[in-house]
Amino acid sequence: MKIEIDISGQIQQQNLDSALGFKRSDGVEKSVYLKSKIKKEVIKKYKGQITNLIEKLHCILIYYCINDFLENVHEIIICRDINFRRVKNLLPLLFKEKNYLQGIKINQRNSCGEKSLGHKISVKTFRNKKLASLVIKKEMIENVILKFKKE
Secondary structure, three states: EEEEEEEEEOOOOOOOEEEEEEEEEEOOEEEEEEEEHHHHHHHHHHHOOOOEEEEEEEEHHHHHOOOOOOOOOOOEOOOOOOHHHHHHHHHHHHHHOOOOOOOOEEOOOOOOOOOHHHHHHHHHOOOOOOOOOOOOHHHHHHHHHHHHOOO
């Protein structure tokens, strides 16, 4: 089974809200929503202190979106909207406590062809046509942002 993840409203576009959604190959779907106000506050507070902040925020959205849906998943396919190499290296750091990503391949989506399965979910959430499963709060980001430290 695989999970396809897509984002609408890039993290680096601070004046826009962001919605990240996924759809699993068995039809399970979920989306998370990050308001631009929260995004601006976090970026203003941590810019210059935390390296690769945009990629880490992207990983945090992925974490909250897929955390409870990794059972029997063999592959995670991420959209091309962000520096994939950094996301691929950072994402396992959020799941290291329980080795959730053990044995799961993390791949980048091919740009050619049809939209990803997660695209429709993220766009509908972004345009407020579908309610997000979870609205990300500043405290939620701050609770996990320091998990990126390698031990």
